[in-house]
Amino acid sequence: MSSTKMGTVERIAEDLLKPELDDRSYRVIRLPNKLEALLVHDPDTDKASAAVNVNVGNFSDADDMPGMAHAVEHLLFMGTKKYPLENAYNQYLASNSGMSNAYTAATETNYFFEVAATSHSGDEKPDTPTSPSATQAKGPLHGALDRFAQFFVEPLFLESTLDRELRAVDSENKKNLQSDMWRLMQLNKSLSNPAHPYHHFSTGNLQTLKEDPEKRGLEVRSEFIKFYEAHYSANRMKLVLLGRESLDEMEEWVSDLFSHVQNKDLPQNRWDDVQPWTAEHLGKQIFAKPVMDMRSLDIYFPFMDEEHYYESQPNRYISHLIGHEGPGSILAYIKAKGWANGLSAGPLPICPGAAFFTINVRLTPEGLKNYREVARVIFEYIAMIKEGEPQQWIYDEMKNLAEVEFRFKQKTPASRFASNLSSKMQKPHPREWLLSTGLLRKYDPALIKEALSYLRPDNFRMLIVAQDYPGDWDQKEKWYGTEHKVEDIPQDFMADIRKAYETTSANRLPDLHLPHKNEFVPTRLSVEKKEVSEPAKTPKLIRHDDHVRLWYKKDDRFWVPKGTFNISLRNPLVWATPANVVKARFYCELVRDALNEYAYDAELAGLDYSLGISIFGLDISVGGYNDKMSVLLEKVLTSMRDLVVKPERFSIIKERLTRAYKNAEYQQPYYQVSDYTRYLTAERSWLNEQYASELQHIEVEDVACFFPQILRQNHIEVLAHGNLYKEDALRMTDLVESTLKSRTLPESQWHVRRNVIIPPGSNYIYERTLKDPANVNNGIEYLLYIGDINDAVLRAKLLLFAQMTDEPAFDQLRSKEQLGYVVWSGARYSSTTIGYRVIIQSERVAGYLEHRIENFLSMFQKTLEEMPDSDFERHKRSLINRRLEKLKNLGSETSRFWSHIGSEYFDFVQNEADAANVRSLTKSDLIQFYNQFINPQSTTRGKLSIHLKAQATALASTPQQQKTQLLTRLRTLLEKAQLAVDADRLEAAFAEVEVSSGDERLIVDTMKTVLDGMGLAEQQTKQALDSMASSVGVELKHIGIQPKRFEGQSGQTVNGFGQEAVTYITNVPEYKARLNVSAGPNPVTDISEFEDFDAKL
Known part of the structure; x- marks a missing residue:
């Protein structure tokens, strides 16, 4: 026990069972407000992390406002009372080599971040323990944790961010509309018991979270605050904190920062009195038409909730046998028949009190024709398993493999580790076993037989997915529009399934049998450990x-x-x-x-x-x-x-x-x-x-x-x-x-990798129309050519520029302008060249996205020039920490070596060279880099954009819709200039104007007529028209119309040229043939220097 101002901190566990090589220390504590935390001291980590898992998710959404939990997750990031700036949290993380994310699931919402473990960069020596800076200053973890804790203490739900974040949720939903994973998941949910929250639409969209509630007279911000106040409570929260600090120091921080989270003593979210599927939902075959060309058979059994069976985990025995791919398995048989490409099986937990057991078969065309036979074989195999007693040798083999895996488990990235463990803490595992939940501890044949009893003909339904069968889908799912058809499993088919389920060894398919003993189980697990002063950096x-x-x-x-x-x-x-x-x-x-x-x-x-x-x-x-x-x-x-x-x-x-x-x-x-x-x-x-x-x-x-x-x-x-x-x-x-x-x-015949060089002053655009007719999203990759990948100083400048623009690009293009859910910027490495790129997926047309990217890059010039030296140095330190981040496991080192071998540069210490070069960069270096390679006004930069255009679009599709959208946007521009224009007057003036022609002169002249009729001062009219002339082209692009520039219009300059300077690529071989190509890779270090034929290794 330890005491704080808020009461006594209870220490729950310290002796956690951990892998053999785990050098971390652990402690589980409970604060007076009942928030439970796992503290993890790792003396060598270079990344610290924290995660909070809250026992509330989309199952708690109001029935008439789906997506509430997801929206609240988004809104918590947008400012708190202590840190009111909406992007204060992400700015802090970005300047300290950090990142953050969150997700909303059925019964939990998980927030996590990672950040540099120390305030010094990776190639500097830390302050000595006796120095004032070491004893007085707290590292980046404390600052991040302070900001993070405020999400759960006093979030602001800022009115100014509400509409933008709801549009971000809407954009996220639109990103998923053509994803078969999301479509089929929601189809299963929509075809379930409306009395169970599994029926909910989980993501939410603008309609469910704003438009419909407002029509009902609700003030949506108040609804989100009510949801937060009703469901967010300290006793429902599990915190994981990983850092270099001692357990005592972390305990003090957690107590100080999280004791202020209000405890409402809320019960665990459970739905024990209702099930996702009732009898009327079983015995069905559902046919669904996918977006992708795919065929599958899914069999779903309502299953036992294994939450309290963590010692025996009976599903694993059943999953192992049904999902086996060796001789005697279901897959081996149906694959030999030419019916299947793959099979998987396992539990699907829904919530405390409910679960499914699922069997997925990836069918061939013949398998689709014979899906009934496939189902029959599955039930015959189930009959074989349940006929005899469970086999302990099978369980023991699984137990042995699980123990070996746990014994030699290696570290994972900090934020993944924290996020996963905070979720596990919501389960009733003994706290000493939190790290070892994958172990099988108890053989319980009776429980295995009970679990098997759920896999029977009167307790399942099936989903058949194919683009061309049966063809007569007669319904569309509400949220994703998935075409489907639901019918009772035909009586003759059900009779065949019952017959298969009742087979005995005498009349069963002889090809089906239990697996043989696994000859690959490892037995030699010794490691000769020789201490080294420093691990070798190269093979x-x-x-x-x-x-x-x-x-x-x-x-x-x-x-x-x-x-x-x-x-x-x-x-x-x-x-x-x-x-x-x-x-x-x-x-x-x-x-x-x-x-x-x-x-x-x-x-x-x-x-x-x-x-x-x-x-x-x-x-x-x-x-x-x-x-x-x-x-x-x-x-x-x-x-x-x-x-x-x-x-x-x-x-x-x-x-x-x-x-x-x-x-x-x-x-x-x-x-x-x-x-x-x-x-x-x-x-x-x-x-x-x-x-x-x-x-x-x-x-x-x-x-x-x-x-x-x-x-x-x-x-x-x-x-x-x-x-x-x-x-x-x-x-x-x-x-x-x-x-x-x-x-x-011979080496003369080896393939040499090279890249084309995008020349200075070029402005290329390549356009393609997407094949999916129903996808409403457009895409752009905006690429600026930088130079030779082997130019170490240039590479360092690019990396630092990418570091400095990472958070601002996301904040401006996604958070503020709401261009789309997917916004990403950073360095692009090719085989021999490097570049800077921005990727956006959006409902907005690619031409408009390009304009907004250009605008952001133009604005960043001022940000860079006015950046305080302290911020510049923080960015350098953050990047150096990233480049020198420690490898977490053996596989990551193998991947690094193989990547450098494959590059043919053999630059095994590239990250260290990058860190050293970044350290010596000055702000003037970056300004020069910006002016040469990035600035949209530069005559020396080379640019290539790829525009992917949607066939379907959420934008206006008819000339009248386009006109309505444009007039709305023009009125908004005038209102910003404090000019109120009557909507009827505007519509009357544009009645005969063909907006869809894109004629900017005609639109501006028509607006002049409108303004002249308003009796404005001449200077006021001129200012409004000047603003209109410079903006109308952008507004046309925004609604999907290509503007036609009128003579004498200066417009925006791109690469030192006007709009006509764009070169559209229509013939790729011809385009490549006109450009120079880079040299092939040239080793950074002569390969002979790596030779060590006589080494005693």
Whole structure:
């Protein structure tokens, strides 16, 4: 116990069960106001974090105001009594290497942030403990925590931000409207019991949160405040705090900052007296039409709530068997029949008191035709499981694997760690077990049998998703518009299901059986730990000849019995043409398909592999527990070498690839836009539509003849990293050579990556119309070319500029201007060049988005020039901390090494070089950088914009609608100039004007007629018309009309030129042919300096 002004702080637990290598200290406390907190002391962390999970979510929304909880989540960020500036919190985090986010779920709302753990930059030595600055000043965590705590003490719900944040919620909802995940989730919810909050529309939109409530006479701000006051209480809050500070100091901070959160002693949110589905919702088959080309069968069983069964977790036994992919499994059988591409199974917790168990099958075209047979096989397998007693050896195997995973669990990013744990604290786990909730502690066969009893024919419904079946959908879901049809499962079909459920071993399909014992369970888990003064920053080349380059590093940092063996088989054929790319991808899919049953056991045992293509050739990776790594590697290599292309599997995978390429063009615009940027900036790159076109003509013999050419001759690049000895690395490399028996590929034939150079003074725009006819969102990537990626000083300037504009761009373009939910800015790295980019997804047309980006960049000139030195230095320190952030686990170091090897610059210490270069930059350096590369008035900057245009749009679609919108906007402009214009007068003046023509002169002249008739002073009229002339083009773009500039109009200058300076790219090969290309990668350090053939590692 410890005492505070507010009362006694109760210490709940300190001896938390933790992983073997966890060097953190933990303490769980409860404040006098019943807020519970987990304090985590990590002496070495460079990122501190906090998260608060509140036991209230969208299930608590008012029935007639869906989205309330989500809206409140947004509004809490917008200023508090102690820190009233709406972006004070995010500004503070941005200047201290931080970030924040939040999410709203069914019964919880989770807020979290991370920030630099210390106030000094990563390459500086901290103050000594005896120095005044060390004893008096508190680090960035305290400042962030103070601002964060005020969300729960006294938020302002600022009136000035209300409309903007509700529009942000609306934009977030519109982002999801064409997402099948969201559409199908809401369909299930909408087709549920209206008396249960599962029925709610969770996100909310402008209609539900503003327009409809206001029509009912509600003052929406008051409603949100009432929701907050009714549901936010200290006893419903769980806090996790991670930092370098001692547990005692953190306890003092939490007590000081969070004891003021009001405790209303609210009960836990539960809905025990009602279920999401009643009898009338079961026994149904629901057919739904997706946006993407996909086919699936989902079976849903109302299931037991396992909240209090945390020791035995019976669902895991059932999920393991039904979701198994090895021999004897459901998937193995239906895949052999050609009916399925994949299967998954597991629980879906809904809320305390309710859950589902779901089985998802990804169907082939034949599987769709036979979905009844697929369902029958599933119920026959369930019958097999329930027929006998649960098998303890299966449970013990799962228990053993869970213990191994927990024992060697590595650190995760700070904010993810805090957010996840704060959510777990809402569950009734013993606090000593908070870190180990994945362990299986108790074998309870009776409980497994009880859980199995929920999986029966009178307790399920099914969802069949396909674009072309049955075709007669007769309903549309209210919130997302998903076409669907609901009907009772036909009697003959239900009879087949009951029959399957009642089968015995005598008449069951002989191909179905329980899995065999997993031979990949790791047994050798020792790690030879040798202390080093400092971990090695680079791998070494322990073999380097014409055929093989083997990079190696034995782990000296994380000490886990894991490793990774990455291979790149370099062959220029793979990336020579779009057809070759498709054939290579086809080959990889066929190999993975052939290996699926074998490799599944390895995956369960923490050992995985991947096989894919890159611009260099084929990439293979085997990683996980190193005990049986070479066994899996050998199987992968022999499967690659000996692949037989079977026509029946070829057809299934061809159909799958066809859908994949098609669906890629139905992704959200902000996903797609980067593909187009890559297409326009890489010397050799293609689009999904080009791959799809080639795929149509590829047959079995094409793939069968192609892959031996790749394997026959190549250069082998290898990275062996982790708990591996030098001999292990050399032996596995020999295995690659001896298995594939390839010839050496001369270096002169290696593919060289290069990028086109966007020349100074250029202003390119590339426009594409999105394929999805129902997507209302447009997208833009606005890219400014900066220069050579290997220019370390230029790279540092770009990174610092990106750091300085990150929060202001988001605040201006998203928060204030509400252009869209997706707004992102930052550095863009290509193979050999770097640039600065802004990405926005919005209902507004791309031309208008471009104008607003230009406006932001123009405004930032003043921000930069007037930036106080202290703010400039804070930005530098924040960036340095980011570049020097510690690696969290072995996999992150492997990824870093492999990325630098693949770049061919071999710049393994790039982050440290960046930090050093940033430290020496001055504000004048950044002003010069801005004027040369960023300033819209610059004649030396090069710009490329990609505009993705929606077919469907929320903007006006008819000339009359466009006119109405424009007149509304013109009236707003005049009102800002304190000129009130009668709406009828305005409409009468524009009655015969064709606004949709975009004729700016005609619009301004018509406005002059209106103003002349108002009897205004001549100077007042002139000022209003001058303002109108400079703004009307932007207003036309805003409603989707391309303006026509009139003669003599100066307008906005872009890149030193007028509007006519824009070059629209209509022929990409021709555009690329006109531009210079960069040099290929040149190693930062001579590769021979990494050679260490005799190292005793």
